[in-house]
Amino acid sequence: MEPNNLFSIHRIILLTKQSLIINKKLIAISVVGLSGAIFFILMFLQLRSTIIRWDNSDYMTIFNYFFIALGIIYSGLSFPAFRSKERSIDYLLLPASVAEKYIFEILTRIVVFILIFPLLFWVFSNLEGVILHNFVPELINYKFSIWQGLLEILQKKMNIGLIDWWVWLLTIQGVLFLLIAPFTGASHFKKSPLLKTLFTFTIIIVGYAVLTYFLVIVLNTQGYEPKNGKVLFLNVGNNLPSIFAIAITVINLCLMTIAWFRLKEKEV
């Protein structure tokens, strides 16, 4: 019987099993190491700070730094087979479709990270909080809630009162961008993909800044009415979150498409 050439859940399961057989030691070491790092870094920071004032927002700040840094590094390690010619041959000739390999990579590098890392951080930050509270009772707010932290960021720090749908979309897409950009970079660059991706986006952002500077300051282009401190953005009034949300969604979709074609057209 001819197998389905486009997509098969059975082959996704086979890819998962294969990945677990090959990487089980690495996964175990990484989870233990990361849990320890969360535990001790939190303890270190709490003991160095005015512990009585430590609250959920402090936990959330540490969580955000961890999430962004680890997320970028982890998704930047996507498509590990592409780092060498020998492993690329092995990977490309493995009997699974492009869609299966692509979806498996998204699942393991982005989806799993988004689901597992907050859970891991939540478990070990609360565990650490409870243990430290026993020894240092001044640590009053030792319970961490990611949900509460997210609401605080959206409601208080953005100072918009009610949560705007566009702000939600912008936040979600912004977070996804931080994971998708290194993912795409890893599909494109063979050696040092993370560094090269960061360099590429730095060039793009600097280019955008220089272009805007010339348009607004040097050429004094009509139509640009930059407000103080917002010289790099069009003056779009209250529509800024919606415009940025749409822009970053489109960018993310483009990056995902590029990664797909890089995998599909990959040669050795």
Add this chain to the structure above:
Amino acid sequence: MIQIKDLNFAYPRQQTLFSNLSMHLEAGSITGLLGKNGAGKTSLLKVITGLLHPKSGVISVLDYNPKKRDVSMLNNIFLVPEDFSFPEISINNYVKAYSPFYPRFDLQLLHRILSDFDLQANSMLQRLSYGQKKKFLIVFALATRCKLLVLDEPTNGLDIPSKSLFRKILAGSLDENQLVIISTHQVKDVENLIDQILILDSGKVIFQHTIQDISQKVSFISGTSDDLNGAIYSEAIPRGYRLMIPNSHSETEVDIELLFNAITKGKKIE
């Protein structure tokens, strides 16, 4: 099984490697792909397996376009590359991780050949020597029972007993629905194994004949300078010459090295 017509291929920013290359291979054969260094043997194998994409031309492997790397095609192709890498797992775990992707995988055959090659299933792949790793990859390739097996320099790194064992095992593990392509410089290693010779030169297939066809047309003998007249091609050896002469009497064993040198120097066997 493999049909290539007017294939053109070049690496980026390099001269054309294959120019209007055409060839046709059917199942039930072990074909030796021979060529000088840089003739493009490995590149041709990569084009056939879909690892490189041609600029133009028609290529069909098992009725699929290899560029698409369809699962139905990948199920039936196994490439043993010259250079390879293994994950840090045991042979057993490697088999568990990779064999389910090959529907006709034969576990019994795998264990039989592993034992023939004196490999232990619980050995860690990273701790094996290059030759042992290569033997394992050949064993795994044969156990997949893929319709197309592509072996790039399979005997590189094998010791002398393993080379003869390789010939014996390969010949004894195939069926008539399979095609094996062996690209090699070590022609002595594949003598008495291959039943078809394909020579690649200057971006084209310049020679494709079965061993039977060759031995019907030419003979390979040792002789003296008196025998040089009438020889299609000759090479000096200690105490005489190796000669390729038109076959007039009995069939002789094909001297692949001599044949290769003759063909690449423009000699014809017709």
